[in-house]
Amino acid sequence: MWNVVSNTKNPNCDSYDLTVHRSAYCARLLRFPVLLRDVCMKPAPSRSAQVTLTKVRREVDFVSMALRPFCTVATVFAKWKCLTRGQIVPKIRGLQQQAIGKLNRWTSNPTGFGRSAGPREFASANGSDCSDNGDQDVRGFFISTPIFYVNAEPHIGHLYSVALADCLHRQHSLCGLQGKLSTGTDEHGIKIQRAAKQMGRSPSDHCAAISAQFAALFQHANVAATDFVRTTEERHIRAVQHFWQTLLHGGHIYRGHYEGWYSSADEAFLTKDQVKQSGDHRNNITVSIESGQPVDWIGEDNYMFRLSEFGPRLEAWLESSPPPIRPEKFRRFALTWIREGLNDLSISRDRSRLSWGIAVPNDPTQTIYVWLDALVNYLTVTGYPASGYKKWWPCDVHVLGKDILKFHAIYWPAFLMAAGLELPRQLLVHSHWTVDGCKMSKSLGNSVNLEEELQRYTSDGMRYFLLRQGVPESDGDYYQSKITKLLHAELAGTLGGLLNRCVAKSLNPKQIFPPFDSSLFPKASTTSNVTPATDLLTSADYELITTVEALPALVQKHFENARVYRALEAIMACLHQANAFVQHKQPWKLPIMHSDAERAREAAARRDTVLHVAMETLRVCGVLLQPTVPGLAQKLLARLGTSPNTPWKELSCFDAYHGRPCPHAGQSLGPDTGLLFPRLDDVTSLHDFKKSKHSRRTEKADSQS
Numbered sequence: 001m002w003n004v005v006s007n008t009k010n011p012n013c014d015s016y017d018l019t020v021h022r023s024a025y026c027a028r029l030l031r032f033p034v035l036l037r038d039v040c041m042k043p044a045p046s047r048s049a050q051v052t053l054t055k056v057r058r059e060v061d062f063v064s065m066a067l068r069p070f071c072t073v074a075t076v077f078a079k080w081k082c083l084t085r086g087q088i089v090p091k092i093r094g095l096q097q098q099a100i101g102k103l104n105r106w107t108s109n110p111t112g113f114g115r116s117a118g119p120r121e122f123a124s125a126n127g128s129d130c131s132d133n134g135d136q137d138v139r140g141f142f143i144s145t146p147i148f149y150v151n152a153e154p155h156i157g158h159l160y161s162v163a164l165a166d167c168l169h170r171q172h173s174l175c176g177l178q179g180k181l182s183t184g185t186d187e188h189g190i191k192i193q194r195a196a197k198q199m200g201r202s203p204s205d206h207c208a209a210i211s212a213q214f215a216a217l218f219q220h221a222n223v224a225a226t227d228f229v230r231t232t233e234e235r236h237i238r239a240v241q242h243f244w245q246t247l248l249h250g251g252h253i254y255r256g257h258y259e260g261w262y263s264s265a266d267e268a269f270l271t272k273d274q275v276k277q278s279g280d281h282r283n284n285i286t287v288s289i290e291s292g293q294p295v296d297w298i299g300e301d302n303y304m305f306r307l308s309e310f311g312p313r314l315e316a317w318l319e320s321s322p323p324p325i326r327p328e329k330f331r332r333f334a335l336t337w338i339r340e341g342l343n344d345l346s347i348s349r350d351r352s353r354l355s356w357g358i359a360v361p362n363d364p365t366q367t368i369y370v371w372l373d374a375l376v377n378y379l380t381v382t383g384y385p386a387s388g389y390k391k392w393w394p395c396d397v398h399v400l401g402k403d404i405l406k407f408h409a410i411y412w413p414a415f416l417m418a419a420g421l422e423l424p425r426q427l428l429v430h431s432h433w434t435v436d437g438c439k440m441s442k443s444l445g446n447s448v449n450l451e452e453e454l455q456r457y458t459s460d461g462m463r464y465f466l467l468r469q470g471v472p473e474s475d476g477d478y479y480q481s482k483i484t485k486l487l488h489a490e491l492a493g494t495l496g497g498l499l500n501r502c503v504a505k506s507l508n509p510k511q512i513f514p515p516f517d518s519s520l521f522p523k524a525s526t527t528s529n530v531t532p533a534t535d536l537l538t539s540a541d542y543e544l545i546t547t548v549e550a551l552p553a554l555v556q557k558h559f560e561n562a563r564v565y566r567a568l569e570a571i572m573a574c575l576h577q578a579n580a581f582v583q584h585k586q587p588w589k590l591p592i593m594h595s596d597a598e599r600a601r602e603a604a605a606r607r608d609t610v611l612h613v614a615m616e617t618l619r620v621c622g623v624l625l626q627p628t629v630p631g632l633a634q635k636l637l638a639r640l641g642t643s644p645n646t647p648w649k650e651l652s653c654f655d656a657y658h659g660r661p662c663p664h665a666g667q668s669l670g671p672d673t674g675l676l677f678p679r680l681d682d683v684t685s686l687h688d689f690k691k692s693k694h695s696r697r698t699e700k701a702d703s704q705s
């Protein structure tokens with residue numbers, strides 16, 4: 001049991017390191033119900049309550065962060081935080097009571113606070129682990145990708161969206177949050193119907209075949225999705241029809257007549273200002289200005305959604321804090337569209353024109369608009385409309401490409417508002433990939449065969465390239481020489497090269513994680529008493545320690561800002577520093593054998609200390625690389641003989657340097673399973689070698705038969 005001692009060290013520090021300031025945290029948590037009661041005493045909503053709430057907000061932030069591993073309580077505060085972020089709503093009083101009750105129950109047994117939650121092991125306040133269908137009160141962390149059209153095979157852009165979402169999901173798991181990552185395929189609509197016809201198969205056979213290709217690709221790319229939804233699944237059809245009825249009963253749908261342009265390729269209705277004429281005078285067609293896709297004029301009776309009524313609320317949402325769309329430039333695009341004015345939206349098509357879709361409930365003559373159908377997938381995967389969906393809804397992050405911003409930033413939140421559901425916490429929008437400088441297109445024949453690429457570069461290589469080069473704000477270009485150069489320089493060279501040095505038998509004859517001699521590398525604050533043995537230390541050596549120690553927080557910050565490329569940049573910079581350190585220390589020049597036993601011992605201690613620092617750097621980088629290159633990171637950590645499952649919040653480094661016992665020093669290295677990331681020329685020659693061996697064998701067999 002902990003002692004509740006107030007005012008130790010820094011009780012106002014908003015660090016998540018619960019182990020350092022336990023008692024101060026505890027004291028602060030115990031004070032929290034008093035603050036909440038204070039708010040409850042005031043009539044809500046009122047000006048004074050608002051003032052108190054502002055004061056309390058900082059406290060709420062602290063408590064909800066500190067209690068995150070104890071989801072039952074944390075959920076309450078997450079909801080509470082959500083409400084206090086906007087205006088005070090009458091519902092708040094009930095929530096306050098609930099929060100106080102839960103907190104009081106919890107504070108009467110604060111010992112549970114010491115339990116640490118590993119990845120995907122999310123401990124609840126009562127000590128039980130929560131499962132997907134368990135306690136509805138327990139909020140999980142939910143990230144989604146778009147669902148992909150099955151009119152064509154997957155391409156590099158699809159893989160990027162999924163890899164980005166996967167690494168954010170993995171990072172949250174490593175931070176101890178139970179997560180859901182959903183992806184899937186969008187299977188309804190006229191273009192799917194046409195693609196199936198072109199291939200000479202039924203729409204359902206076609207969808208099953210292409211959907212399986214997406215699923216296999218994501219598996220080969222080591223994407224740990226927890227759900228793969230197909231819009232032709234029964235559970236999805238139920239969710240869409242329920243959602244439709246909710247909109248209808250809320251008075252948001254009416255029967256109308258739509259006349260205007262429609263782009264089947266984008267499945268989008270367009271105004272006259274959104275189209276232009278294209279081609280020469282003989283072959284003049286109308287196309288969408290935004291996508292360049294041909295459009296058709298349609299006029300039909302269908303169902304309309306009262307989108308025009310949602311402008312002010314959508315604007316308020318986009319102006320709310322924290323900004324619901326990132327990066328900022330995409331939020332501004334969405335605001336501009338809203339300010340230009342919103343028209344009501346046609347949300348069904350005549351079934352005689354579109355039969356491959358979900359029928360409007362109680363009206364078999366109409367098919368639900370494919371975008372309404374597709375967007376509801378985010379609810380389907382939460383179990384909606386069954387009540388357990390609240391465990392996952394609202395979605396924490398929708399990852400999407402810039403091409404579908406309007407559907408996610410305007411239509412989707414308007415639908416949700418109309419249905420009385422919470423809005424997604426964040427849309428993370430990314431830009432596009434071109435291939436060899438050109439937009440990907442079948443006619444240009446520049447689409448990349450992803451299965452071949454994954455084989456050539458490995459899933460880690462592909463993920464590393466996409467996530468290292470993909471900058472959400474701007475388009476990226478995919479070309480092979482760039483990939484090879486990057487992977488050779490950074491994964492094979494900087495990372496693999498450093499590991500090679502550390503595990504080389506010539507430098508590390510005992511094949512262990514070597515011990516650290518603090519007399520050879522005293523702590524920075526004691527360098528005034530440097531012993532003669534430290535004469536080789538430079539300020540750069542201390543800078544390396546500082547860089548590695550700051551790295552976990554820096555990487556975490558970049559992940560929180562969805563700047564994965566910056567996180568990788570920082571990790572690589574740190575590894576460069578470590579390589580320079582080893583290069584400068586030249587441990588290979590220290591004699592292994594010496595007639596003077598004392599000199600030999602000192603040389604060994606110096607060598608071990610250099611390798612220890614380099615291997616600690618590798619270990620920290622390995623842990624931090626797990627979300628982006630999971631296979632490679634596991635291989636690295638296994639070779640170092642350290643645990644691959646270190647949760648980020650338990651990541652401490654340079655224990656020996658700080659005078660703490662180091663759990664790794666002296667431990668045996670893991671088995672040698674070959675180069676960490678072989679250069680592609682090595683792989684190619686290995687392939688060629690295997691191929692030629694195989695063909696020699698085949699030739700021999702042929703000649704014998």
Ligand code: ME8
Binds near residue numbers: 147149403404433440
């Ligand atoms: O739009 N670069 O599906 P879709 C990067 N089914 N990412 C790209 C890209 C490129 N060149 N091209 C596509 C649909 N993407 C709908 C979505 S969601 C409810 C329904 C990625 O197969 C990007 O994430 O056209 C984009 O938003 C998604 O693929 C669209 O894929």
